[in-house]
Amino acid sequence: MQEDFTVKEAYGRQLLERYGQWLSRIEHVDQEELEAVSREVNELLADQDGALHTELLKQIGQLRDKVSEMLWMSEHMKILHDLSHIFAKTYEQKQILWKAFELVSRVMRADAFFIAFFDEGDCEIQVPISIDSGINYGPLTIPYGQGMISKVIDTRQTIHIRTMRDEPSEPEMIRWGSPEIDTNTCIFVPLMLGNQMKGVISVQSYREFAYKKEHEELLKIIGFQVASAIETARLYERMYQMSFQDELTGIANYRAFHRDLEELLSKEDSSVALIMLDSDSLKALNDHYGHHVGDAMIRRIAEAMKAVAGKEDTAYRYAGDEFMLLSPEATKEEAEEKVRAIREYLRVRPLVHDNCCIPVAVSVGIARYPQDEKTADGLKRAADEALYRSKRRGKNCTTVYAIG
Template sequence: MNKVEKYELVFIRFTWIFITVIAAHIIVQDIGMQTGKNTYSSTVVKLCFFTLITLLNLIKYALVRRNLFFSKKVYIPLRLTEILLILSAIALMGMGEWVYIVLMFLILITSFYMGRKFSLALMGYAFFSNVILELLFHLYIEKDSFINFYKSTEDIIHIFSIYLVFFLFTVFCSMLYKDNYENEQQNKKLFMEIANKYDQVAAAQEEIKSQNDKLRECNSKLEEANKKFMTSLAELFTLQQITQAISSILDIKELLKSVNDIIIGVMGVSSSTIILYDEKKGRLKVHTTNITNRKELIILNDNINCQKLLSTLQNGEPIFENFVDMEEYPFVEGRGINSLLCVPLITKAKKFGLVLIEHKYFSAFDDNNLRLLNIIGQQVGIAMENVELYQRMHEMATIDSLTGIYNRLYFQERLKEEFANAKREKYDLSLAIMDIDHFKRFNDTFGHLFGDKVLQHIANLMKKSLRSGDMIARYGGEEFVILLPRTGIKEAYDKVERLRNIIAKTSIKDELVVASVTVSFGVSSYPEFSNSESELLKMADNALYEAKESGRNCVRIPC
């Protein structure tokens, strides 16, 4: 609650006391001095007037308590009404001039809330209202004539002198209040600033204390950090080497050999072995090792599937042994191994295997060695997963998913490479295009699944019948293409003729369905029939067309 609200509540209480005392005094005075109907009526009018003032104060009290009084829409009308009632009490109800003290207090607290200008305007309103009420009193109530107007003029001058005193007092009090209010605000602001400064000092002291505690803690850890610094540098160098290896090597054998060499160099161990896990067989197998002694290799390979290593792979927990028991680790028997570390090569998707490092000395390893080997194992596991992903993606991009042989896109790349090599090194390059005779009949008669089986069967026969250096690809639909490096036209003809006979003699079975299939070939060769890769393809395709026109199930070469 602010000061203005307190002043208003004091004024309301003072008004109630004033109303009670004055009302009692007037009633007693009227009853004691006069009797009769006129006295009774006068007393009733006064009581009604005091009741009206009381109701107004009750309304005002409720508004102040609910913080609704100080809205200008409410404040100004109520204030004007209060002044009018006070002036009516002075002019019409016959109260003494000391009631002006109430009016003065009312104007004074108004100046505290609304300012000097409004309070002076309110004083003018009170003055003119007072004069009008005074004239009305003399003319209509006292029944004075204009002859007695001189007396009314004296009253007006008297009222003016009273309001002049009000004016001077109001100006003086408002100045005092303003100065006091400004000093109070300054003191309050100063107090808040001092409180903020105090809080800042306390916070700064707490921060200094906290920083000192941290500084002591940091100083105690500094020596330990310095001791680990050289070890960390060595680890960083190792991880850098491994990162370079795994980011540039996309072959599993080469990757694991490089990693194994790095481990031997960094750890300074007697032996390092990378063991891979065969998921189909559920067995471990030595993949890469620096062990060269034949006897030791036999012992390692024969005993690598011990329970300890298999458990490590399954639960992902490393093995840390500085005093090796040969009964628990049978692969060390007779090899003079007394310390070993083993970490799994696993990712979320797959268990790849283990990294096993061994030493001939007791207590050869510590926690730092285990931590570093764990990090290496994690990185290598991720690298192996990336290599497998790369190989699968490469296979998806180059292999036909139905037949398992190369697709047309990869064939075009290889044809371009082989033709450039043949032209540069001046060797023969032959190409054969094959088409399955009446392939649509298989799909229409036995269904597309049987047609797919025909394609797979022929692809398998071709892979088994040709050299490892020859390339087979599915060219599209029921067409296949064979690229034969360092092969002339006669040799190429003989190869595909032999392949045609093999295909013609086989039967394809699928449950109750048994069918035979024949194929037609067109063969071309560089440099005998073509001078470019596109011409090589075109000549072979023309020869294939001629084979179909000749009744199919035959081999043709360009004329």
């Protein structure tokens, strides 16, 4: 009897030591280990002590679940903070999408992952990022109207496939990538901005039953952040491009001119002809007919330059009624021919106001890089000097810059 008590007492001490070890690393306690000890306790301690230990084991399991949930929630909050921080600093869509994948992978299994975008009225769905085992198989384009993505777009409801045994009859629409292994758990969440449907975000695992309801909720929040960030990035891109476009004529502006000229001159062994063009009668037209006719003349000159510009050429409204045309690799003769074509365009298309034809005349200066100047500023000064000579010669003529 004394021996039995001693064995039970020793076993009890062993259990207490194990409990202490578990409590020091509670989030790592394995459920199978808990169940094995519980069975062992039921076999060796069938009395009141056994019941107390069983209850203690149950409480340790509950504590582990709560700590694990708190740790998961902590990581959940951290990922949302990190996403907000990253998205606030970048307008690059590719970076936004890849960072979303990286951060989602920190809080849930993401063996496969994609984000799809859809604009109402489109017949196709754009999938810019589709990752399987770390490889991006995007961008992809799929038809609208079939598969899981279209179903989520139509219903605006999350779809959670917990096992492939529940999978619908269109497996090819679940994911893309390596056919050697397929995913077993999939979550498809609609990307919503207010009441607007923007697309679908999906995370998938090779394991069955890999996700819980909490993962759905987290993916919804992440999806909203991604949709907001992409919408902001697209708006920024439109505004950025507009900052290089002249509002009145629709051609590029002086910011675009300086950007493009520096880029052209940075290329090895590059050459470019700069055609600088100025109207001869803007002030007179504004004074006599009004500014609306002056604006019409500016637009007509821009039309002529766009019509004449070659595939590699770019026309710019630099300021007021001053225009630039950059023509890479053009010879002096080719630049002069472009100017003649511009004059001919304007000759056969005069402005018409109150049944009166108003001719549009221009003065032009031409300079070339690197023949005339070796820098962007020098090239612009040379073309400007040639244009000034055209003005002094009586306007409506062309001057090619000549050193000395």
